[in-house]
Amino acid sequence: MKYSKATNYALHTMLFLAKQIPNKPMGVQQLAEMQNVSPTYLSKILTKLVKEGMINSVSGANGGYTLRHDWEDISFLDIIHAVEGKSSLFDCCLYNDPKCVIKEVMLSAEEKLENELRNRKISDLVKK
Amino acid sequence: MKYSKATNYALHTMLFLAKQIPNKPMGVQQLAEMQNVSPTYLSKILTKLVKEGMINSVSGANGGYTLRHDWEDISFLDIIHAVEGKSSLFDCCLYNDPKCVIKEVMLSAEEKLENELRNRKISDLVKK
DNA sequence: CTATTATGGACATATAAAGTCTTTTATTGG
DNA sequence: CCAATAAAAGACTTTATATGTCCATAATAG
Numbered sequence: 001m002k003y004s005k006a007t008n009y010a011l012h013t014m015l016f017l018a019k020q021i022p023n024k025p026m027g028v029q030q031l032a033e034m035q036n037v038s039p040t041y042l043s044k045i046l047t048k049l050v051k052e053g054m055i056n057s058v059s060g061a062n063g064g065y066t067l068r069h070d071w072e073d074i075s076f077l078d079i080i081h082a083v084e085g086k087s088s089l090f091d092c093c094l095y096n097d098p099k100c101v102i103k104e105v106m107l108s109a110e111e112k113l114e115n116e117l118r119n120r121k122i123s124d125l126v127k128k
Numbered sequence: 129m130k131y132s133k134a135t136n137y138a139l140h141t142m143l144f145l146a147k148q149i150p151n152k153p154m155g156v157q158q159l160a161e162m163q164n165v166s167p168t169y170l171s172k173i174l175t176k177l178v179k180e181g182m183i184n185s186v187s188g189a190n191g192g193y194t195l196r197h198d199w200e201d202i203s204f205l206d207i208i209h210a211v212e213g214k215s216s217l218f219d220c221c222l223y224n225d226p227k228c229v230i231k232e233v234m235l236s237a238e239e240k241l242e243n244e245l246r247n248r249k250i251s252d253l254v255k256k
Numbered sequence: 257c258t259a260t261t262a263t264g265g266a267c268a269t270a271t272a273a274a275g276t277c278t279t280t281t282a283t284t285g286g
Numbered sequence: 287c288c289a290a291t292a293a294a295a296g297a298c299t300t301t302a303t304a305t306g307t308c309c310a311t312a313a314t315a316g
Contacts, residue, residue, distance in 0.1 A: 001131055001212055003234070004304065008221045011230045027261065035222060041306050047263065060314025061260040076233055084129055093136045094163060101253045102139045105204055106131070109244040116237040125229045132273065155292065169275050175294060188283025189291045260315080268307070274300080281294070286287105 003084070006045050009035055010083045011122075013046065014074070017055065017067045018126045025057075025064030045083060052082035077117035131212070134173050137163055138211045139250075141174065142202065145183065145195045146254045153185075153192030173211060180210035205245035 013031050020026055028046060032039040046065055049055045054074060055065045067074070090106035097103070141159050148154055156174060160167040174193055177183045182202060183193050195202070217238050220228035 001129055001135075001217065002215075003129055003218045005221060006304075007129075008218070008230075011234075012222060015230060025261095029261085037221075038306065040308080043262070044264090044306090050262090057262060058314075059260085059262045059312070060316095061258095062315065063261050063313085065262090076237070087130075089129065090131045090136070093133055093165075094140060102136075102143060105245075105248045105253075109204070109241050109248070112244045113237050113241040116240045117233075120233045120237070125233070134273080153292095157292085166275060168277075171293070172275090172295090178293090185293060186283075187281075187291080187293045189285065191283065191292050193293090258316090261313085263312070264310085266308085266310105268305100270305070271303085273302075276299070277297085279295085279297105282292085284289105284291080286289090 001089070003080070005037075007080055007083045009037055009042055010045050010049060010079050011076070013042070013065075014049075014054070014067070014079055014122045015125060017065060018071065018122050023066050025062065025066050027064040031065070049079070049082050052078075054079060054082055072121065072123040074122055075118050076120045076122070077114055079122070080117060129217070131208070133165075135208055135211045137165055137170055138173050138177060138207050139204070141170070141193075142177075142182070142195070142207055142250045143253060145193060146199065146250050151194050153190065153194050155192040159193070177207070177210050180206075182207060182210055200249065200251040202250055203246050204248045204250070205242055207250070208245060 012035055016031060016034060017026060028039045028043045031046075032042045035042070046055065046057070050057050050065075053068060055067055057063070057065050088107060089110050090103060092100035092103040094100065140163055144159060144162060145154060156167045156171045159174075160170045163170070174183065174185070178185050178193075181196060183195055185191070185193050216235060218231060218234035220231040222228065225231070
């Protein structure tokens with residue numbers, strides 16, 4: 001079990017955008033170069049972020065991506081959910097027993113993970 | 129990101145063995161039937177558990193698998209590590225920056241997950 | 257209008273998980 | 287010792303998912 005590279009790229013992109021203080025859009029070309037990834041692939045990931053309302057996009061010359069207005073509220077969990085989806089990390093295989101005691105433990109652990117990720121904001125990493 | 133089915137099978141197998149109170153070995157055949165998985169595949173997973181010292185195996189007639197003597201100490205984390213390996217859930221892509229602030233956050237979240245999984249034992253689920 | 261930039265869909269490739277088959281090794285009961 | 291039983295090991299196939307490419311389309315600024 002590993003976080004995908006896509007999540008990695010998404011998180012770093014969000015941090016780049018957050019450090020780029022004013023509302024000047026950054027193009028995918030530039031963002032891709034900084035992360036050493038192909039622009040077309042990164043573009044697909046960023047489109048997910050747009051659809052989930054994490055960032056805004058502007059087509060055309062001097063276009064690119066900007067963070068949404070209330071970006072300071074965006075948590076790590078928000079970004080990860082936008083890229084990886086929101087389904088649980090564990091499903092019981094035994095006829096999908098809804099009362100599986102193992103599943104209960106696994107979900108409680110996942111909750112701890114999510115709580116931490118929910119409390120950490122991209123904006124916390126940008127304060128100078 | 130999902131836990132593998134292998135982890136699922138491993139956890140359920142450990143619970144089956146724990147409920148089978150005496151030291152009578154259970155064969156992979158029986159364990160596989162109960163979980164509706166092929167015996168050869170399950171066998172590979174159980175071999176990992178043997179190598180990591182979670183369970184003991186006995187070949188030959190009336191052989192099979194038993195929990196190790198101090199099985200009451202075995203945590204969910206132990207089992208998951210035996211099956212999925214111990215490497216971290218997140219690696220920074222940017223030239224593997226060791227001081228990546230994003231990585232720090234991700235690792236702290238992973239720690240919360242692991243703490244919970246370390247505190248939960250298979251034996252807790254078996255107390256009648 | 258044209259250059260620029262994001263979006264979308266259809267592919268292609270790579271990697272990992274899931275599962276099978278066969279042989280070998282170990283152990284027990286007779 | 288022998289035969290039946292059961293785990294271990296290796297090579298292999300299949301399936302699923304992540305990663306990545308290519309090209310056409312849509313939107314926008316100048």
